[in-house]
Amino acid sequence: MTRYAIFLRGVNVxxxxxxxxDLRRTVEALPVSGVKTLLASGNVVCSSDLTADELKFQSEQSLRQRFGYEARVVVLDAATVESIVADCPFPADDPDIHTYLTLFSDPAVLTELIKFAGSINEPVQPLGTIAAAWRAPKGGTLDSPLNAFTNRAAFKKATTTRNLRTLQKVLAALQA
Structure with a gap:
């Protein structure tokens, strides 16, 4: 069995x-075990014999059916979450600036974000082909050009963004 994190996009916004x-019960109906939700913002950890792609498909289908919205998720195994957290070059606890990780289910979309960030001289650090780390001033996340870029329709299907501290908590739950 593989330990996975399921990250929902656009939950509770x-x-x-x-x-x-309700989220936990919905995921528990899938072929998974050890389901735990974290932080009321669409983060789930579980174990499954499914592949990440199979779990993504089944999760999205179940969420659409149960909650009636166009569900999109990014599914990462525990080793990948650990690598992302370890490789993030920015600190988790800066009193003035938040560190974010945008997670990707499509590497081509990551390439687009990197190109956009370069065009506006915004520092973004790719973490493999499935994540990018970036920062925004405290209180300015919603005004960030990177946040606006990832909220475009083309990106909503392939991305979700979390604070680095959230990824650290998800990793701890995966390792528990």
């Missing part, structure tokens, strides 16, 4: 409200 208990 924009009118899509999913309670953690």
């Amino acid at each position: 924009g009118g899509v409200a999913i309670k953690s208990a």
Whole structure:
């Protein structure tokens, strides 16, 4: 069995409200075990014999059916989450600047983000082909050009963004 993290996009924002208990029950209906939700923002850890792609497909289908929205998720195994957290070049705890990790289910979309960031001289650090680390001033995340870029329709299908501290908590849950 492989330990996985499932990251939902757009949960508890924009009118899509999913309670953690309802999310947990929905994922528990899949061929998985050890389901745990974290931080009421669409983070789930579990174990499964499915591949990451199979778990992504089944998760999205179940979420769409249960909650009636265009569910999109990024599924990463524990080793990948560990690598992303370890390789992030920015600190998790800076009082003035937040560190974010945008997770990708499509490497081509990551390439587009890197090109865009370069065009506006915004520092972005790719972490393999599945994540990019970037920063935004505290209180300025929603105004960040990178945040706006990843909220474009083409990106919504292939990305989700989390604070580095959230990824650290997900990693701890995967390792527990």
